[in-house]
């Protein structure tokens with residue numbers, strides 16, 4: 001019996017998608033990085049000669065669609081620089097790197113990963129390189145493998161650590177460029193020349209497609225309220241983009257909730273009010289979008305979660321809660337209490353992706369409207385998170401990532417360290433994209449974390465004065481009662497008119513004009 005294929009027919013087809021490169025990358029040997037103020041700008045027409053390079057790469061944190069194309073772009077770039085260059089992939093994130101668990105990536109591997117979803121091939125992990133000891137270990141792995149470059153594909157924390165490692169290597173005279181690639185479906189690594197993190201485009205299109213389907217179900221069966229929790233722990237970019245794409249009856253943005261010091265009870269009140277108002281018009285259905293981080297953004301819940309985290313950091317359990325925090329914890333459904341007591345993540349925080357905020361708000365609203373005879377409240381709670389972060393990458397993410405990988409190869413060749421690969425003009429056609437390298441230095445700021453001042457890349461939260469949020473707040477009032485739902489449908493790969501559509505977040509942020 002022949003070996004069964006491990007790819008679906010669409011995955012097979014996507015292997016053949018021809019990724020476009022932007023003009024200054026057409027010939028890698030002729031491309032060079034020119035200093036322009038703090039940043040490096042990719043230019044063409046100055047042939048560079050280089051010996052073969054050995055470069056290490058690893059994924060870090062949650063998967064994001066397009067990551068495999070970074071490997072493909074790096075491989076292509078390195079081979080164009082010199083046919084004997086070697087790309088060393090480290091397995092399962094920084095943990096695998098420090099243990100020197102590796103896979104040399106060759107033609108055979110590349111042939112299977114083009115335009116595919118997930119962080120397969122290498123895997124990922126959440127280990128951080130933070131301590132002096134870990135940095136020494138990192139230097140040892142670099143020396144052992146004779147690496148001229150080390151590329152970290154990760155979010156704000158990973159790139160923060162890449163910055164510190166670059167500084168350490170400079171101090172210790174380890175001649176290895178450290179380069180970052182901006183990744184996260186949450187979309188909260190941007191600014192200072194980084195227009196978008198990769199993965200956001202595909203993840204939000206995937207979720208919006210499913211939310212659009214729920215909108216249609218709401219309007220057809222006319223009997224369900226869909227409460228949709230969406231990934232995005234600190235920032236609500238995902239929820240905001242999905243709201244703009246699908247026009248639910250209600251959507252909450254954690255940053256706004258935090259700013260207004262809204263309590264969980266007030267959120268429940270707002271949803272209950274919408275449920276009652278719609279019931280008066282015989283509309284016992286609807287959709288509500290809830291970001292993962294909402295539970296932590298509510299002022300009362302935040303105080304309680306912070307108290308839990310502090311207690312747990314000193315080995316005490318939930319029983320150590322006192323006063324309002326204790327009262328609030330005990331008022332929550334038992335299922336939620338259990339979820340709040342699960343293991344902390346490696347950063348010492350509660351794993352909010354495992355807390356059913358959708359369910360919690362649904363139960364509280366149910367309690368609130370149960371005596372209103374006009375209301376028939378049947379709720380379906382759903383969580384869209386893991387289902388989007390390994391989807392087949394959109395044409396945008398596939399192309400963006402491949403080009404980022406090539407820029408990373410050039411950065412190593414040109415011995416630049418402490419930079420993040422970036423592309424300007426992402427809202428325009430690929431032919432108008434510009435390659436850049438942004439010094440991570442310029443993105444660092446001091447934050448108090450776990451009681452200590454630390455130099456970190458601050459998360460880019462939703463800007464309440466920014467164009468995407470303004471657009472949302474202008475429209476959302478109308479969405480509560482009217483059925484203004486949109487159903488954007490699945491990601492398009494081939495249809496010329498829509499296969500390269502950008503997120504509304506990117507378009508609104510870059511064009512700064514009303515899009516509707």
Ligand code: FBP
Nearest residue numbers: 061062155184185186231232233353
């Ligand atoms: P990254 O910041 O690492 O890209 O991951 C973000 C995220 O998608 C969050 O939205 C979510 O809280 C987290 O991953 C959950 O991931 P895991 O369950 O793998 O720890």
